[in-house]
Structures are given as structure tokens and as C-alpha cells.
Amino acid sequence: MARTARLSSSLIVSTALDLVDRHGVDALTMRALARALGADPMAVYRHVRDKEALLGALCDAVLADLDRFDPDRPWRGQLERFAWQLRDSLAARPSLAAVLAGAPVTPAALALTQQAVVLMTGQGVPLDVAAGGLATVFAYVIGFAVTEASLPDPAEGRDELRRAALHHLGDPETEPPHLDTALRLVEQPADFGFGLELILEGLERRVPPTGSSRDADGS
Known part of the structure; x- marks a missing residue:
């Protein structure tokens, strides 16, 4: 020992x-x-102190491991990079996503928030847009990760989903068109990058032209 x-x-x-x-x-x-x-x-x-404090420390460690925001690089690319890094981190440990969703604000979360707000406001993004945008991106990533973690294994759940769908549609002998497409949407969440792009584009529309950046890779 x-x-x-x-x-x-x-x-x-x-x-x-x-x-x-x-x-x-x-x-x-x-x-x-x-x-x-x-x-x-x-x-x-x-x-x-206890398990709750331990879980808070784990959430802080996950956030502290993300890259820092660089005030000299375009805000949109860095916000996109942050979202992907957090998503990948939670995909590697999916059961932690729900914990992070309900965790209190940690030192690493505060540091990331401050860095992001300084970055965005320094490039012409209004303060309320910067704060609201960061919160929206964070909530999107966490929500996506929680949803992804709750989905059944496609190999095991597809037949069950099909039976349930046909049962509720009322005619198990007639499979409606596009059922496979609908089942795929149930089995897995919409593409992460697509949703993130919508959020970032919406943020850019709220920024004066001098604060806009289309640099998606943060370079």
C-alpha cells in the first residue's frame, strides 16, 4: 500500500x-x-471533502486541459476550436458530461470565461453578445455530449427502434418512406459541426462589421 x-x-x-x-x-x-x-x-x-467536491475537481481538470484563448487570434476560430476540444474531451469520458452540466463554476471555467470575453470584446464584439455567445456555445457542447452519451448502441438499438416506430405508426406491414432517415436522426444527434456553425454564424450577425471574423481555424 x-x-x-x-x-x-x-x-x-x-x-x-x-x-x-x-x-x-x-x-x-x-x-x-x-x-x-x-x-x-x-x-x-x-x-x-467528499465525492461532490471530487467531481467538481474533475470538471475543473477537464476544462483546465483545454487550450487558452489567444487575444491576438480571431475570436470565431478560437470559439470553434474551444467547442470542438470540449466536445472531444467529453466524448472520451461521456459519463462526465452530465456532471459538468450541473457542476458549480470552477476556477478553470472562470479563467476560460475571462479569456474568451477579453478576446471577443477586444475584437469589437459587444459584451452582452460575447457573454451570451460563450454561454450558448458551452450549453450546446454539454447538451450535445449528454444526448450522445444517452443514446443506445446503434448495433443493438436499431431493430428495437424500428419495431417501436412501426408499432406507433399503426401498420407494421407498411413501412413508411424515409423511415431509415428518421431512425438515423433518433439514433444519433444531428451533426455537431452543423449546429456549431449555426451558432457562430448567428453570433457574427450580432457583431458590428469591424468585429466580424470568418477565420474558422483561428489562425
Whole structure:
């Protein structure tokens, strides 16, 4: 068993993230974490108050791992990059998406917000548009990730979805046109990039011409 003196907040968080990556949030308990650390559970509690605080620390770590906003690069490309990075991070650990949706504001979230607002307002974006736009993008990414995590495995769920659809349509002998298309929309959320593009284009329409940027890659 590892000596508890070697425990640190960063080690606890990285080990907890590894557990979430392999087994999901539901499997993350203070006992399981202590076992993975080779430590006594009470030693872990000396570094983290409870599971709620631990989950908050995990959310903070995920956000802190994202690239910082650069005030010298166009705002639209950087906001797009932020959205994709967060989406990819949550796709790698889908059970954490719902936790992040309900998590309190963390230091990393505050830092990212401040960087983004400074970036956008410095390039002519009105403050209310910058704040509202960032909140909208964040909510979109989280909502998309939560929805994606809740969907059944397409290989296992497609037949069940088809049976349910035909049952509710009332005529199992007659398959309506475009049913396959409709089932695909049920099985998986709309393309992430398409929705993100709509949000970013809507934001640009609210920005005076001098604050507009079509540079999608942030360079």
C-alpha cells in the first residue's frame, strides 16, 4: 500500500479521471479511488471533502486541459476550436458530461470565461453578445455530449427502434418512406459541426462589421 504522505490533490484527480475513463462516473466512489491509490480512504478525505467536491475537481481538470484563448487570434476560430476540444474531451469520458452540466463554476471555467470575453470584446464584439455567445456555445457542447452519451448502441438499438416506430405508426406491414432517415436522426444527434456553425454564424450577425471574423481555424 502506498504511503498516504505521497498523496496529492493532482494525483487524486488524475487517478479519479482514469477510473472515470475506464469505468464511468457511477463506478467512482471514495473507496474505489482509495483502492486505486493504494491509500486509506480517510487519507483521501484529507485532500478532498467528499465525492461532490471530487467531481467538481474533475470538471475543473477537464476544462483546465483545454487550450487558452489567444487575444491576438480571431475570436470565431478560437470559439470553434474551444467547442470542438470540449466536445472531444467529453466524448472520451461521456459519463462526465452530465456532471459538468450541473457542476458549480470552477476556477478553470472562470479563467476560460475571462479569456474568451477579453478576446471577443477586444475584437469589437459587444459584451452582452460575447457573454451570451460563450454561454450558448458551452450549453450546446454539454447538451450535445449528454444526448450522445444517452443514446443506445446503434448495433443493438436499431431493430428495437424500428419495431417501436412501426408499432406507433399503426401498420407494421407498411413501412413508411424515409423511415431509415428518421431512425438515423433518433439514433444519433444531428451533426455537431452543423449546429456549431449555426451558432457562430448567428453570433457574427450580432457583431458590428469591424468585429466580424470568418477565420474558422483561428489562425
